[in-house]
Amino acid sequence: xxxxxxxxxxxxxxxxxxxxxxxxxxxxxxxxxxxxxxxxxxxxxxxxxxxxxxxxxxxxxxxxxxxxxxxxxxxxxxxxxxxxxxxxxxxxxxxxxxxxxxxxxxxxxxxxxxxxxxxxxxxxxxxxxxxxxxxxxxxxxxxxxxxxxxxxxxxxxxxxxxxxxxxxxxxxxxxxxxxxxxxxxxxxxxxxxxxxxxxxxxxxxxxxxxxxxxxxxxxxxxxxxxxxxxxxxxxxxxxxxxxxxxxxxxxxxxxxxxxxxxxxxxxxxxxxxxxxxxxxxxxxxxxxxxxxxxxxxxxxxxxxxxxxxxxxxxx
Numbered sequence: 001x002x003x004x005x006x007x008x009x010x011x012x013x014x015x016x017x018x019x020x021x022x023x024x025x026x027x028x029x030x031x032x033x034x035x036x037x038x039x040x041x042x043x044x045x046x047x048x049x050x051x052x053x054x055x056x057x058x059x060x061x062x063x064x065x066x067x068x069x070x071x072x073x074x075x076x077x078x079x080x081x082x083x084x085x086x087x088x089x090x091x092x093x094x095x096x097x098x099x100x101x102x103x104x105x106x107x108x109x110x111x112x113x114x115x116x117x118x119x120x121x122x123x124x125x126x127x128x129x130x131x132x133x134x135x136x137x138x139x140x141x142x143x144x145x146x147x148x149x150x151x152x153x154x155x156x157x158x159x160x161x162x163x164x165x166x167x168x169x170x171x172x173x174x175x176x177x178x179x180x181x182x183x184x185x186x187x188x189x190x191x192x193x194x195x196x197x198x199x200x201x202x203x204x205x206x207x208x209x210x211x212x213x214x215x216x217x218x219x220x221x222x223x224x225x226x227x228x229x230x231x232x233x234x235x236x237x238x239x240x241x242x243x244x245x246x247x248x249x250x251x252x253x254x255x256x257x258x259x260x261x262x263x264x265x266x267x268x269x270x271x272x273x274x275x276x277x278x279x280x281x282x283x284x285x286x287x288x289x290x291x292x293x294x295x296x297x298x299x300x301x302x303x304x305x306x307x308x309x310x311x312x313x314x315x
Contacts, residue, residue: 039064040064041064041065041066042064042065042066042094042095042161042164042165043066043068043092043093043094043095044059044065044066044067044068044093044094044095044096044097044161045068045069045070045089045090045093045095045096045097046067046068046069046070046096046097046285047070047071047077047096047097047098047099047103047104047107048071048077048099048103048104048144048280048281049069049073049280049281049282049283049285049289049290050144050145050150050280050289050290051097051098051099051124051144051157052067052069052285052286052287052289053285053286053287053288053289053290053291054097054150054153054154054157054179054290055067055097055157055161056286056287057154057175057176057178057179057287058154058157058158058161058172058175058176058179059161059172059175060171060175062168062171062172062175064165068089068093069285070086070089070090070096070107070110071086072086073282073283073284073285074282074283075282076257076281076282077099077103077104077106077281078103078228078281080106081106082106082109082110082113086110087110087113087114088114090110090111090114090116090119091114091115091116092116093116093119094118094119094120094164095119095120095121095122095160095161095164096111096119096120096121096122097122097124097157098121098122098123098124099124099125099141099143099144100121100123100124100125100126101125101130101139101141101143102138102139102141103141103142120160120164122156122157122160124143124153124156124157125143125153126156127152127156128143128149128152128153130143131210131211131214133207134207134210134220134222134223135207135223135226135227136227140207140208140210140211142207142208142209142210142211142279143211144280145208145209145211145212145279145280145294145297146211146212146214146215147183147184147186147187147212147215147294148187148211148215149211150183150290150294151180151183151184154176154179154180154183155176155180157176158172158173158175158176182291183291183294186291186294186295186298187215187298189298190216190298190301190302191216193302193306194216194217194218194298194301194302194305194306196306197218197305197306198305198306198307199250199251199304199305200217200218200219200305201218201219201220201221201247201249202218202219202220202221202249202251202252202253202304202305203220203221203222203223203224203240203243203244203249203251203252203253203272204220204222204223204224204252204253204254205223205224205225205252205253205254205255205258205263206223206224206225206228206253206254206255206258206279207223207225207227207228208228208255208279209253209277209279212297213301216301218301218305221243221247221249222240222243222244222247222249224236224237224240224252224258224266225258231259231262232262237262237265237266240266240270241265241266241269241270244266244270244272245270245271249270249272250272250273251272251273251274251275251304251305252266252267252272252273252274252275253274253275253276253277253301253304254274254275254276254277255276255277255278255279256276256278273304275300275301275303275304276300277296277297277300277301278293278296278297280293280294
């Protein structure tokens, strides 16, 4: 019987070029792994509730990010007074998203007090068209109460973060695009319904709804508050009642915190219907807050303007 013998193959050393390629590949894998393990968290602060929602949706579930609110959730930025514990939140931030046109003027001295000189300031209103405030000569700083502006400013945040983390640029852009698509869908459905609005002129209690009503082609005939957060005087309230009667305005959009007693005066004397919409200024900071509250706002607008007012009860 013939024995089969295994013939040993001679050892062939890898070529220098092959060894170099293997070593380069191994080093690259080690570098990528090490980067994923040791990359510091990018800390991004925000001054307003909408900015939290937009930024949180841009970073999504990507590892290595923290979105941090600077103000307490229950405090409206218009009523806020800086606190030492909030200044501490700024000390280790890499970036912060701010309004920069009057809604969060408190933040600049706070940043200076924190001693953080490396922080990147993301000014979302730098390229946003602005409208005049209803009273005075300033601009209306409530650009964030708008679907159009929300989409534009979400992309501005995405680009600023991508500049700080180029390796995540594609993922950040995909997240921003998905969020923008959801906002556009809410706006498109509302626009279809509001195209049949029977009422197109309203009065608002708060000046912050100008951008939202403007993008649906609705006119604000007057604003009750002489300035955000200020209660109108008896004379100013009387003038507003006269305007409502003279212009035959049937709907007033109010905010949650406007004194009920003053609303009742407007309702009783002018015979209008009052609906409450939000300017997204307080409550828990959550990724879906902007979507939910803006959906509720347009639902209220449709109910108020497409369906004729049938009672004088506040909605």
